[in-house]
Amino acid sequence: xxxxSGEAALEAAVVEMPAxxxxxxxxxxxxxxxxxxxxxxxxxxxxxxxxxxxxMLASGAGQGGMWVVIAxxxxxxxxxxxxxxxxxxxxGEARVVQLLGRYVGTMRTPGFQWVNPITVRRxxxxxxxxxxxxxxxVNDADGNPIQIATVVVWQVxxxxxxxxxxxxxxxxxxxxxxxxxxxxxxxxxxxxxGEPRLSLRDNADEINERLSTEIxxxxxxxxxxVIESRIIHLAYAPEIAHAMLRRQQAGAVxxxxxxxxxxxxxxxxxxxxxxxxxxxxxxxxxxxAAMVSNLLVVLVGDRDTQPVVNTGTLYQ
Numbered sequence: 001x002x003x004x005s006g007e008a009a010l011e012a013a014v015v016e017m018p019a020x021x022x023x024x025x026x027x028x029x030x031x032x033x034x035x036x037x038x039x040x041x042x043x044x045x046x047x048x049x050x051x052x053x054x055x056m057l058a059s060g061a062g063q064g065g066m067w068v069v070i071a072x073x074x075x076x077x078x079x080x081x082x083x084x085x086x087x088x089x090x091x092g093e094a095r096v097v098q099l100l101g102r103y104v105g106t107m108r109t110p111g112f113q114w115v116n117p118i119t120v121r122r123x124x125x126x127x128x129x130x131x132x133x134x135x136x137x138v139n140d141a142d143g144n145p146i147q148i149a150t151v152v153v154w155q156v157x158x159x160x161x162x163x164x165x166x167x168x169x170x171x172x173x174x175x176x177x178x179x180x181x182x183x184x185x186x187x188x189x190x191x192x193x194g195e196p197r198l199s200l201r202d203n204a205d206e207i208n209e210r211l212s213t214e215i216x217x218x219x220x221x222x223x224x225x226v227i228e229s230r231i232i233h234l235a236y237a238p239e240i241a242h243a244m245l246r247r248q249q250a251g252a253v254x255x256x257x258x259x260x261x262x263x264x265x266x267x268x269x270x271x272x273x274x275x276x277x278x279x280x281x282x283x284x285x286x287x288x289a290a291m292v293s294n295l296l297v298v299l300v301g302d303r304d305t306q307p308v309v310n311t312g313t314l315y316q
Contacts, residue, residue, distance in 0.1 A: 026106060035085065040079070046073070085119075096122045136148055177215050180211060211229045
């Protein structure tokens with residue numbers, strides 16, 4: 001059974017980020033092509049009024065011509081200002097709209113749209129992104145220095161929180177991902193060495209899942225959703241890599257020797273049982289012990305044996 005004390009400590013250590021104060025909602029936008037026609041019509045009407053006013057002034061209309069000129073200038077300015085509200089939204093991006101510093105909504109629908117011309121529209125990518133942490137040196141739960149690197153797949157889920165809750169949500173994700181990687185790497189050993197506990201090397205799926213959970217908890221207040229995170233590089237630090245390799249080799253040799261001894265003992269038991277079953281030869285306890293010793297030497301030894309032919313009696 002896997003020890004869950006490390007899991008409880010990990011859950012308790014996850015930082016609780018502040019709750020976001022802003023949430024995304026759609027902005028009221030008009031059809032961009034319709035408003036383009038309106039802006040063009042206003043501009044042309046203003047130009048026509050301006051020409052009419054100039055003609056009236058030239059014909060001596062006086063004050064009436066002056067008012068027509070003023071009205072034409074206002075209409076032209078209105079037409080030009082209408083153009084500034086036209087906004088094209090590409091697939092995979094959104095526009096966060098602010099009016100005099102106040103958040104009024106987000107444009108997510110791709111296409112040609114129109115909003116209040118005096119608003120500020122900030123482009124935010126909603127595409128899926130990758131962030132690869134550099135190779136980080138950190139001590140594992142046993143204090144051994146290791147090198148670890150991960151890749152995080154993430155996407156902006158709430159554009160309002162991404163823009164207003166943090167200064168730079170891309171940098172925020174990068175820093176929080178590295179922080180979570182260091183925390184996870186320091187919470188588990190590199191290798192369990194046969195003990196009933198999770199390790200970075202033997203339980204990759206569980207560790208990746210917990211890494212994703214921690215990163216998601218850290219970046220949720222920035223409106224970011226973590227799709228997946230995975231360890232892509234894991235190794236002992238160079239200063240202890242050779243010693244750990246020798247330890248792993250020694251463990252492999254011991255395990256191999258255990259299998260060889262188990263097999264050899266079984267073969268000796270089978271040989272003695274077959275000899276007794278078929279009455280091939282009758283051996284006393286001393287001869288059985290000698291036979292067992294010789295067979296084990298032959299079966300367990302890592303070098304070829306040199307046979308000795310006994311031409312005398314069994315007891316010589």
